[in-house]
Amino acid sequence: MGLRAFVIRRLLLVLPTLVGVTLLIFAVSQLIPPNQRAYLYMGEVPKRADVIPETIKKYHLNESVLIQYRDWMQLILQGNLGYSKSGVGMVSDIIRNKAPATAEIVLFSAPIIILVGIYLGVKSAVHRDKPLDHATRTVSIIGYSLPSFWLGILMLVFFFAYLGLFGVGRLSTAATSYVYGIKSTFVQYTGFMTIDGILNGQLWITMDALNHLVLPVAVISVINIAAIVRVMRSSMLESLNKSYIIMAKSKGLDKNEVINKHARRNALIPVITLSGMMIAGMLNGLVITETVFAFNGLGNWAAQAAMLVDLPAVLGFAMFSGVIFVTANFIVDVMYAYIDPRIRLG
Amino acid sequence: MIRMHKESRFSEFRKRIAPQMQEIGFMLKRMSKSPLSVIGLAIVVFFVAVAALAPVLAPPIPGKNPFMIPQPPAYVVEPQPPSAKYPFGTAENEYDLYYGMIWGTITAFRIGLTVVGISLAVGLLFGVIAGYYGGVVDEIMMRFTDIIFAFPGLILAMALVIAIPPVSYVNLGFTIWQINLGKLDIVMISLVLVGWPGYTRLIRGEIMRVKTEDYVEAAKAVGCSDSRVIMRHVLPNAVYPLLIVATLDIGAMVLVAAALSFLGLGSEAGFADWGRLISTSRNWIYGGRASEAFKYWYTFLIPGIFIFTFTLGWNLLGDAFRDILDPMLRRR
Numbered sequence: 055m056g057l058r059a060f061v062i063r064r065l066l067l068v069l070p071t072l073v074g075v076t077l078l079i080f081a082v083s084q085l086i087p088p089n090q091r092a093y094l095y096m097g098e099v100p101k102r103a104d105v106i107p108e109t110i111k112k113y114h115l116n117e118s119v120l121i122q123y124r125d126w127m128q129l130i131l132q133g134n135l136g137y138s139k140s141g142v143g144m145v146s147d148i149i150r151n152k153a154p155a156t157a158e159i160v161l162f163s164a165p166i167i168i169l170v171g172i173y174l175g176v177k178s179a180v181h182r183d184k185p186l187d188h189a190t191r192t193v194s195i196i197g198y199s200l201p202s203f204w205l206g207i208l209m210l211v212f213f214f215a216y217l218g219l220f221g222v223g224r225l226s227t228a229a230t231s232y233v234y235g236i237k238s239t240f241v242q243y244t245g246f247m248t249i250d251g252i253l254n255g256q257l258w259i260t261m262d263a264l265n266h267l268v269l270p271v272a273v274i275s276v277i278n279i280a281a282i283v284r285v286m287r288s289s290m291l292e293s294l295n296k297s298y299i300i301m302a303k304s305k306g307l308d309k310n311e312v313i314n315k316h317a318r319r320n321a322l323i324p325v326i327t328l329s330g331m332m333i334a335g336m337l338n339g340l341v342i343t344e345t346v347f348a349f350n351g352l353g354n355w356a357a358q359a360a361m362l363v364d365l366p367a368v369l370g371f372a373m374f375s376g377v378i379f380v381t382a383n384f385i386v387d388v389m390y391a392y393i394d395p396r397i398r399l400g
Numbered sequence: 401m402i403r404m405h406k407e408s409r410f411s412e413f414r415k416r417i418a419p420q421m422q423e424i425g426f427m428l429k430r431m432s433k434s435p436l437s438v439i440g441l442a443i444v445v446f447f448v449a450v451a452a453l454a455p456v457l458a459p460p461i462p463g464k465n466p467f468m469i470p471q472p473p474a475y476v477v478e479p480q481p482p483s484a485k486y487p488f489g490t491a492e493n494e495y496d497l498y499y500g501m502i503w504g505t506i507t508a509f510r511i512g513l514t515v516v517g518i519s520l521a522v523g524l525l526f527g528v529i530a531g532y533y534g535g536v537v538d539e540i541m542m543r544f545t546d547i548i549f550a551f552p553g554l555i556l557a558m559a560l561v562i563a564i565p566p567v568s569y570v571n572l573g574f575t576i577w578q579i580n581l582g583k584l585d586i587v588m589i590s591l592v593l594v595g596w597p598g599y600t601r602l603i604r605g606e607i608m609r610v611k612t613e614d615y616v617e618a619a620k621a622v623g624c625s626d627s628r629v630i631m632r633h634v635l636p637n638a639v640y641p642l643l644i645v646a647t648l649d650i651g652a653m654v655l656v657a658a659a660l661s662f663l664g665l666g667s668e669a670g671f672a673d674w675g676r677l678i679s680t681s682r683n684w685i686y687g688g689r690a691s692e693a694f695k696y697w698y699t700f701l702i703p704g705i706f707i708f709t710f711t712l713g714w715n716l717l718g719d720a721f722r723d724i725l726d727p728m729l730r731r732r
Binding site for chain 2 (some may be wrong): 070071072074075077078079082083085086191192195196198199200201202203204207208210211212214215216217218333334335337338341342345346356357360361363365368369371372375376379380
């Protein structure tokens with residue numbers, strides 16, 4: 055089977071999963087009484103009080119589940135995720151507006167997590183049961199057990215309250231009023247403040263945004279590196295025990311070459327799968343981290359919405375993260391097949 | 401005669417469990433060699449002791465729910481530093497942190513053991529069915545787990561926590577059964593709903609691996625019933641990885657529950673719950689006043705240490721099991 059056939063076959067598996075995602079979200083929404091569920095079906099910001107009974111009637115919220123699912127799916131396919139009371143706006147608009155902020159954290163932390171995780175995992179495996187291995191494993195287990203919100207609070211106390219080095223929120227007050235002020239000439243080309251600052255020729259906005267990214271990125275990285283180290287270590291250990299490694303060693307190859315070329319390349323494969331899982335870990339972590347640092351992104355909004363029992367917001371966010379996760383895993387699988395011919399040929 | 405018979409049955413039993421006993425002995429020997437696993441075990445034992453001695457360590461007010469932290473009627477909003485009255489200080493609204501930590505230990509065990517126990521039972525049931533029988537049943541179950549796996553766990557749990565109603569009615573025909581759920585029950589149900597597919601997948605994979613082994617084929621060939629093959633031949637050889645994951649998950653589940661509490665979605669105010677107690681500490685961190693940065697250190701440090709140590713203990717223990725039980729790494 056060629057790579058293209060593999061991609062097509064894998065794509066055919068993604069679609070039922072996505073339908074499943076909508077089914078599950080729909081099932082969860084059924085736990086809520088119709089007068090609260092009505093907000094899920096609103097196509098625009100409600101202006102009158104009688105809009106709720108109207109919506110219940112229009113979308114048959116008291117009728118059979120199948121009819122309800124059909125009506126709801128029509129809305130979803132139009133990109134309508136309902137109205138968020140806590141965000142005072144349409145869920146899809148809020149997601150669109152806040153996604154860049156969250157993506158910025160992800161884009162900065164993902165390379166750190168992958169590079170540091172792989173490096174430490176390899177080192178740890180090569181020096182198995184040596185002090186370095188023990189140190190790495192200890193740190194990795196600590197990272198695994200550390201509650202992300204606690205790490206966030208500790209960093210907040212030390213770097214924000216005590217040292218005053220880094221700020222909370224997405225931008226400082228001055229930068230916020232410059233960017234979002236009424237007379238602002240600041241154009242948000244990408245929504246990424248670090249990039250928009252450069253594009254607008256306002257380097258201080260970029261620096262300000264970076265300053266506010268340091269702590270969230272640090273927390274997300276520390277929490278997720280642990281998982282990569284763990285998998286990389288055991289996969290590297292397995293790889294080092296393979297006969298081709300013994301062969302390579304016995305024919306007198308340089309030790310570093312054996313480790314870097316022969317063992318590490320093969321050991322990387324499970325880590326690629328894990329990087330898909332990592333996306334989920336990051337999305338989970340973002341909810342907590344953004345809340346701790348009052349970083350105005352998707353996760354913070356979802357957490358606030360959940361506290362105010364704003365169902366469309368939380369379900370919309372859950373569905374959004376589900377779709378992101380499924381897509382990410384699809385990409386990971388394709389990469390996997392591209393790298394490892396055994397997967398697509400087997 | 402009767403005694404003889406008893407003895408022979410006992411020795412027969414001993415002979416039967418000899419491999420298991422040898423395995424446990426081997427495990428303990430390996431464990432004692434690794435300092436990290438000894439620390440893990442010690443931590444878990446410590447918390448078991450704290451939970452068991454909770455009524456002595458922090459006597460509750462008689463007739464009141466011991467899990468609700470006693471609060472004086474005229475309480476102070478600002479957290480109070482450690483004193484003779486409050487050894488660990490108080491959280492916001494004068495909730496005694498010492499009392500909260502002690503009884504919170506029971507809450508943590510309750511969450512960890514209940515969630516992992518139920519998820520494990522469900523996962524075992526579905527995993528065995530899917531793995532052993534395969535075919536359409538397997539396909540349907542795996543697609544179903546796919547759907548739950550399509551969501552980041554905490555986010556799905558968040559959605560479930562706010563959607564599950566505290567009071568629900570089930571019509572049994574002859575009577576209407578009213579189900580009342582506490583906030584913590586809702587959290588635990590959500591975590592089980594998110595957690596069981598992991599175990600199902602794992603046990604299914606193990607069963608599929610084991611069921612093609614010669615000894616299973618042999619058991620089938622001599623005419624053992626399905627249930628006997630599963631219970632006596634397949635499960636005992638497939639259950640070890642599950643044990644590792646379950647141990648690791650007890651800590652992980654407590655961590656997720658604490659995260660939900662931190663977000664304000666867990667137990668109610670005043671409940672002896674570590675996550676709940678740490679969540680209010682965020683309100684007392686300000687920027688720009690370096691001299692006061694550590695003023696309320698006890699509000700975040702003490703609950704944080706409890707959550708962290710508890711999770712660490714289970715993770716170390718799980719890691720020890722992994723190293724001991726992993727056939728790729730053991731006996732080397």
